Amino acid sequence: MKTLIDVSVPLLTFTLLAAVGLDLTSKEFARLRHQPALVFAGLVGPLVLLPPIAIGIASVFRPASDVVASLLLIAACPIGGISNTYSYLARASTALSVTLTGLSCLLAGLTMPLVGRGLELAIAQPLNMEVPLGLLFRHLFLMLTTPVAIGMLVRHYWADVALRYRSSVQRLAFIGVGLMLLLIILDNPQAFFTGLLSTIPISAAFIVCCAAAGWMTAAMVTDDDRDRFTLAAEFGTRNLGVAMAVAITLLGRIEFARFAYTYFLVEIPVMLVAIALFKRRRLELVRQPS
Numbered sequence: 001m002k003t004l005i006d007v008s009v010p011l012l013t014f015t016l017l018a019a020v021g022l023d024l025t026s027k028e029f030a031r032l033r034h035q036p037a038l039v040f041a042g043l044v045g046p047l048v049l050l051p052p053i054a055i056g057i058a059s060v061f062r063p064a065s066d067v068v069a070s071l072l073l074i075a076a077c078p079i080g081g082i083s084n085t086y087s088y089l090a091r092a093s094t095a096l097s098v099t100l101t102g103l104s105c106l107l108a109g110l111t112m113p114l115v116g117r118g119l120e121l122a123i124a125q126p127l128n129m130e131v132p133l134g135l136l137f138r139h140l141f142l143m144l145t146t147p148v149a150i151g152m153l154v155r156h157y158w159a160d161v162a163l164r165y166r167s168s169v170q171r172l173a174f175i176g177v178g179l180m181l182l183l184i185i186l187d188n189p190q191a192f193f194t195g196l197l198s199t200i201p202i203s204a205a206f207i208v209c210c211a212a213a214g215w216m217t218a219a220m221v222t223d224d225d226r227d228r229f230t231l232a233a234e235f236g237t238r239n240l241g242v243a244m245a246v247a248i249t250l251l252g253r254i255e256f257a258r259f260a261y262t263y264f265l266v267e268i269p270v271m272l273v274a275i276a277l278f279k280r281r282r283l284e285l286v287r288q289p290s
Contacts, residue, residue: 018147022155022162032099037221042100042231045217047111050075050235053209061202070259071206074238076115078104083237090275091282092229100234199259203266211236211274229278233271240264
């Protein structure tokens with residue numbers, strides 16, 4: 001099962017992000033040049049707000065020390081690439097999501113040690129969050145830049161095909177996210193379900209609080225609900241691949257990586273519900289008489 005996950009999840013992620021690229025044009029990225037405050041808020045906001053949120057949730061739930069450390073590690077990580085899929089499925093600001101994800105990963109070599117040092121001072125414990133730069137840049141190029149670029153090229157040269165199959169691709173994206181969820185459960189059902197009672201509430205609370213912080217941060221610089229949803233998704237979605245790499249290769253703590261799996265399992269349904277609610281709200285606004 002582990003081999004299946006190691007192969008399938010990157011393949012699914014690549015396919016999902018290629019679908020994201022099908023919906024993007026260079027004009028959408030050009031818009032962001034006129035919104036520097038929004039991009040700045042999306043990059044700096046998580047660095048400032050997520051660590052205190054993690055500390056606050058840990059103080060409320062008082063979980064085991066390894067869960068606390070795992071939560072703090074996730075809070076320090078850059079934005080996860082699947083956030084682009086969430087924005088795409090919600091018909092939100094996908095170009096903004098791709099931009100923030102890429103910049104966040106590029107800056108992670110600097111931001112993760114800084115955030116980690118701040119957390120060490122706050123909890124008086126060493127965390128050793130030096131980011132594996134080689135892994136990060138490979139992940140950025142292979143699993144973000146390449147599939148999005150392929151999708152954009154298809155949209156540019158075969159626009160009719162991209163537009164014709166956009167709805168079908170969107171439905172397949174939903175199915176792909178569900179498959180990732182199923183594979184993670186099947187990997188080790190006993191280990192997963194054993195820790196559900198303690199880890200699911202913590203993960204859910206952190207994701208919801210971070211998403212709310214992202215929405216409110218965006219509300220200070222934009223009145224576009226699509227941008228607000230995108231920042232909510234960016235704040236709530238962390239790069240769990242980096243978290244697991246740091247946990248296993250630098251800290252030697254497999255239990256940290258297991259919590260990251262649980263976090264991802266909780267993140268998917270929470271974000272799918274958020275997407276459904278956001279799309280319903282947008283539809284109701286459209287239907288309201290002017």
